[in-house]
Amino acid sequence: MKSHGITTLSIQEPLIFDQGSEKRCAFSLPDEGRFGPIEQSIPKHWIREEIEGFPEVSEPELVRHFTRLSTWNYGLDTGFYPLGSCTMKYNPKVNEEAACIPGLSGAHPYQPESISQGALRLLYDLERYLSEITGMDRCTLQPAAGAQGELCGMMLIRAHLERNGSGRRRVLIPDTSHGTNPASVAMCGFEAVPLKSGTKGIIETDAVRNLMDDDVAAIMVTNPNTLGLFEKNIAEIADVVHKQGGFVYCDGANLNALMGMVKVGDLGVDIVHMNLHKTFSTPHGGGGPGAGPVAVKETFAPFLPVPEVVKEKNGIFAFNDDLPLSIGKLKSFYGNFLVCVKAYSYIRAMGARGLRQATQTAVTNANYIRKRLEGHYHLPYDDHCMHECVFTDRLQKKRGVTTLDIAKSIIDRGFHPPTIYFPLVVEGALMIEPTETESREEIDRFVEAMIDIAEETEKNPQNIKDSPRKTKIGRVDEVTAARKPVLRWSPGTDE
Amino acid sequence: MRYIPNTAGDIESMLSIIGVRDPDDLFRSVPEEFVLKEDLVLPPALSEPDLLSHMREMGAENAHAGSYKCFLGGGAYNHFIPSAVARIVSRSEFYTAYTPYQPEVSQGTLQAMFEYQTLMCELLGMDVSNASLYCGASSSAEAVLMALRVKKGGTVVLSEAVSPEYRRVIRTYCRHGAASIVEAPFDESGATDVGRLEELVNGTTAAVLVQSPNFFGVVEDIERLSALVHEKKSLFVCSFTEPLAFGILRPPGDFDADICCGEGQSFGIPPGFGGPHLGILTAKENLVRNMPGRIVGRTKDEGGKDAYVLTLSAREQHIRREKAKSNVCTNQGLCALTATVYLEGLGKSGIRTLALANHEGAEYAKKKLLEADWVKLGFSGPTFNEFVLRLGHDPTEVVTRLLDKRMIAGIPLGKFYPGLGDCLLVTVTELVSKNDIDALADAFKELY
Numbered sequence: 037m038k039s040h041g042i043t044t045l046s047i048q049e050p051l052i053f054d055q056g057s058e059k060r061c062a063f064s065l066p067d068e069g070r071f072g073p074i075e076q077s078i079p080k081h082w083i084r085e086e087i088e089g090f091p092e093v094s095e096p097e098l099v100r101h102f103t104r105l106s107t108w109n110y111g112l113d114t115g116f117y118p119l120g121s122c123t124m125k126y127n128p129k130v131n132e133e134a135a136c137i138p139g140l141s142g143a144h145p146y147q148p149e150s151i152s153q154g155a156l157r158l159l160y161d162l163e164r165y166l167s168e169i170t171g172m173d174r175c176t177l178q179p180a181a182g183a184q185g186e187l188c189g190m191m192l193i194r195a196h197l198e199r200n201g202s203g204r205r206r207v208l209i210p211d212t213s214h215g216t217n218p219a220s221v222a223m224c225g226f227e228a229v230p231l232k233s234g235t236k237g238i239i240e241t242d243a244v245r246n247l248m249d250d251d252v253a254a255i256m257v258t259n260p261n262t263l264g265l266f267e268k269n270i271a272e273i274a275d276v277v278h279k280q281g282g283f284v285y286c287d288g289a290n291l292n293a294l295m296g297m298v299k300v301g302d303l304g305v306d307i308v309h310m311n312l313h314k315t316f317s318t319p320h321g322g323g324g325p326g327a328g329p330v331a332v333k334e335t336f337a338p339f340l341p342v343p344e345v346v347k348e349k350n351g352i353f354a355f356n357d358d359l360p361l362s363i364g365k366l367k368s369f370y371g372n373f374l375v376c377v378k379a380y381s382y383i384r385a386m387g388a389r390g391l392r393q394a395t396q397t398a399v400t401n402a403n404y405i406r407k408r409l410e411g412h413y414h415l416p417y418d419d420h421c422m423h424e425c426v427f428t429d430r431l432q433k434k435r436g437v438t439t440l441d442i443a444k445s446i447i448d449r450g451f452h453p454p455t456i457y458f459p460l461v462v463e464g465a466l467m468i469e470p471t472e473t474e475s476r477e478e479i480d481r482f483v484e485a486m487i488d489i490a491e492e493t494e495k496n497p498q499n500i501k502d503s504p505r506k507t508k509i510g511r512v513d514e515v516t517a518a519r520k521p522v523l524r525w526s527p528g529t530d531e
Numbered sequence: 532m533r534y535i536p537n538t539a540g541d542i543e544s545m546l547s548i549i550g551v552r553d554p555d556d557l558f559r560s561v562p563e564e565f566v567l568k569e570d571l572v573l574p575p576a577l578s579e580p581d582l583l584s585h586m587r588e589m590g591a592e593n594a595h596a597g598s599y600k601c602f603l604g605g606g607a608y609n610h611f612i613p614s615a616v617a618r619i620v621s622r623s624e625f626y627t628a629y630t631p632y633q634p635e636v637s638q639g640t641l642q643a644m645f646e647y648q649t650l651m652c653e654l655l656g657m658d659v660s661n662a663s664l665y666c667g668a669s670s671s672a673e674a675v676l677m678a679l680r681v682k683k684g685g686t687v688v689l690s691e692a693v694s695p696e697y698r699r700v701i702r703t704y705c706r707h708g709a710a711s712i713v714e715a716p717f718d719e720s721g722a723t724d725v726g727r728l729e730e731l732v733n734g735t736t737a738a739v740l741v742q743s744p745n746f747f748g749v750v751e752d753i754e755r756l757s758a759l760v761h762e763k764k765s766l767f768v769c770s771f772t773e774p775l776a777f778g779i780l781r782p783p784g785d786f787d788a789d790i791c792c793g794e795g796q797s798f799g800i801p802p803g804f805g806g807p808h809l810g811i812l813t814a815k816e817n818l819v820r821n822m823p824g825r826i827v828g829r830t831k832d833e834g835g836k837d838a839y840v841l842t843l844s845a846r847e848q849h850i851r852r853e854k855a856k857s858n859v860c861t862n863q864g865l866c867a868l869t870a871t872v873y874l875e876g877l878g879k880s881g882i883r884t885l886a887l888a889n890h891e892g893a894e895y896a897k898k899k900l901l902e903a904d905w906v907k908l909g910f911s912g913p914t915f916n917e918f919v920l921r922l923g924h925d926p927t928e929v930v931t932r933l934l935d936k937r938m939i940a941g942i943p944l945g946k947f948y949p950g951l952g953d954c955l956l957v958t959v960t961e962l963v964s965k966n967d968i969d970a971l972a973d974a975f976k977e978l979y
Binding site for chain 1: 532533534535536537541542544545546548549550551554555556557558559560561562565566567570571572573574575576577579582583585586587588589590591592593594595596597598599601603605606607609611613615617618619621622623624625626627628629630631633634635636637638639640642643645646648649650652653654659660662663665666667668669676694696697699700702703704706707708750777778779780781782785794801802803804805806807808819825826827828829830831832833834836838840842843844845855857858859860861862863864865866868872874875876877878879880881882883884885887888890891892894895897913914915930931934939942961964965
């Protein structure tokens with residue numbers, strides 16, 4: 037096998053503010069005076085001077101600046117990106133092209149519905165595809181990200197409860213849930229109640245039964261959970277919660293383990309959010325934009341955000357703003373439409389069988405990694421996993437090597453690190469999610485690199501602790517960054 | 532399937548190493564009754580050429596600024612997107628990366644975000660910026676929540692001239708907070724009625740939020756509003772939907788705004804039928820630890836080299852989960868990068884020239900469109916690149932009839948403001964030519 041390490045040219049590139057020269061501009065600008073003499077309506081004392089800190093560069097300088105910056109990034113197209121619970125699957129190029137089609141990228145949100153039928157049809161159909169995949173009745177595409185989807189879901193529950201005269205305030209959140217869950221619950225005025233998972237890493241029905249009372253509005257379950265385990269008691273738990281008047285919210289961030297195999301709606305879930313930038317292949321963009329659609333059972337439909345897209349009798353699509361019980365709007369316009377376009381394009385490319393194949397392959401890849409690294413790293417839960425597997429640094433710690441060191445050492449071997457120190461319930465967690473879009477050879481290279489790190493830990497742990505060495509910068513001083521924050525460049529502060 | 536490398540043969544040999552026969556064996560933790568026996572009901576898979584044709588057909592059913600003369604704005608704007616911007620942000624090193632949690636392999640994104648934060652501060656005259664939120668409306672809602680945290684509760688006063696999208700989202704986000712929200716009306720100039728606002732602001736007011744240029748395109752007297760709000764010891768929050776205006780207008784930071792927030796779609800991001808856009812949030816330095824969202828800071832690596840890193844993370848969910856300042860995790864990183872490339876390319880003189888071209892076009896249109904005798908100006912206040920017309924006929928009918936001439940004349944305001952049922956919001960960017968404006972003026976004259 038040919039080696040796949042990193043040996044690359046990395047060019048220093050200062051801030052743009054330290055570059056360029058007066059009167060340069062990278063773009064062509066409208067001709068001045070094209071309307072003849074114009075009397076401006078704005079009072080003189082409201083007109084500003086030139087913006088002191090803005091740079092002045094030409095187009096080639098601009099392009100080179102960002103091209104150089106881009107080479108310091110590790111993207112999914114660069115290599116394996118096994119971030120657990122982030123589902124870094126390949127972003128198909130045709131999706132990007134679809135999102136650049138002028139009638140999609142250039143459509144204005146306030147243009148008349150009669151000349152927006154394609155966009156409305158796409159939203160209408162995508163809502164139905166996502167409902168089918170999750171086994172739910174309705175769906176809103178408005179939330180801009182998973183966390184906003186969670187907020188939306190919690191608001192739907194609160195609106196539903198209030199409509200029925202209930203003031204329930206507590207939400208059960210398992211210790212294997214996503215980090216944003218408690219914050220979303222708090223934003224909705226609910227109180228997050230921690231729920232301990234059992235010794236097998238999943239929630240036990242009795243634990244829920246013991247916490248369940250008239251003040252519990254909902255349980256918020258991530259399924260599969262962040263240990264990569266299917267919550268097999270979910271239906272029984274849902275039954276307990278429902279019998280006492282509560283609801284079941286599912287964080288669907290890990291839907292890549294279920295698509296086409298299991299419908300979360302069948303498990304007793306009332307509301308689920310999805311992350312289109314995880315399961316449905318839209319890119320993460322270095323931190324967004326994503327999209328976090330929320331699918332619900334019929335009983336929540338009246339409370340969904342406005343507007344909804346409806347199909348009228350004559351087959352014409354339209355927005356309907358008239359939902360008196362709606363929780364309102366969560367973001368401008370109708371959601372991250374172009375992200376929805378990419379997810380739609382993905383579903384149409386995959387079809388039902390393709391989605392199922394993706395799920396099965398993702399789960400196979402994860403179990404393959406689990407099996408191959410077993411013995412080299414400590415496995416806190418010894419059972420088949422779903423789409424991701426969790427190891428810890430217990431074996432390496434004896435030699436003073438921690439999860440952080442392992443992660444940094446993986447970088448030197450040409451891979452992005454897994455998710456680390458999460459879930460919190462596992463000490464020193466290394467959470468690995470390969471997805472279905474990695475080849476066996478790439479997975480093998482990763483596995484061998486991980487084994488190499490384990491072996492090097494035994495022989496020369498300092499070598500691991502000194503990594504990364506091949507990156508543009510070494511480990512950074514995060515403490516000073518937070519204590520004495522420098523959050524912007526300022527004119528006149530060049531060193 | 533073309534996106535999945537491992538073949539049936541690969542899978543088979545991997546399964547044998549795992550020690551199972553069939554992929555379904557890996558799902559044995561799922562109770563049998565929940566494993567689907569049949570395929571999902573979805574349309575059949577499409578090949579790439581068929582998929583692209585299908586997507587193009589969907590696109591062809593929608594208007595866009597290339598197929599219609601478009602006078603729409605109101606929170607989403609048709610500005611020219613230079614090829615360099617589109618090419619740079621389509622580099623997959625940027626768009627296929629995750630949130631930059633691992634700084635050693637994310638310096639490209641992190642330095643670009645540090646530049647973004649600098650540009651936002653410079654543009655708006657503020658001290659600190661986060662690395663983006665979802666959109667102008669949700670950033671305004673987060674700004675209100677931030678003000679409520681700083682003031683430990685209280686009421687919120689919104690100007691009615693703030694974008695209806697923003698006001699609705701603020702109300703949704705505040706549904707379960709303690710705050711009551713009141714709205715201050717606008718006057719005949721189209722600006723916030725300062726007298727009425729003054730009556731509404733009192734000792735319990737945590738924050739006052741106005742927008743400038745406001746939803747009617749009218750430039751507010753920020754100086755006066757800010758002074759009035761600060762006299763009552765409330766926080767002054769200034770929002771915007773068209774940040775290009777600050778290429779020529781003195782920014783809110785010049786007038787002591789505490790928080791300045793809004794939409795950045797104008798900076799190289801396509802209208803995209805409403806998203807993804809760019810939520811901008813900036814503030815005075817003393818409020819930084821109450822800001823939501825990611826923030827990038829400059830530090831050193833262990834070898835003493837300059838390095839950038841996500842910082843002030845004690846504000847975020849992964850430390851004290853339910854005490855977080857916000858639940859924001861994924862933001863609009865790539866849109867923030869787009870705005871960065873766009874603004875750096877425009878630069879000091881370019882943004883001024885472009886802003887002026889927008890303003891002059893709108894001023895020309897404002898005069899020209901009044902040539903039809905049934906058209907009057909809606910408001911008297913100074914405007915940037917959009918303005919309100921009061922029509923002697925139903926604006927929706929006017930817009931509908933002009934679609935035949937492949938023109939989208941503007942946004943009828945009755946849906947948002949029942950009292951402005953005869954009004955049309957008209958926007959002129961640099962993509963609208965003098966000929967386009969003349970053609971719309973002629974079409975107006977021919978209509979009635």
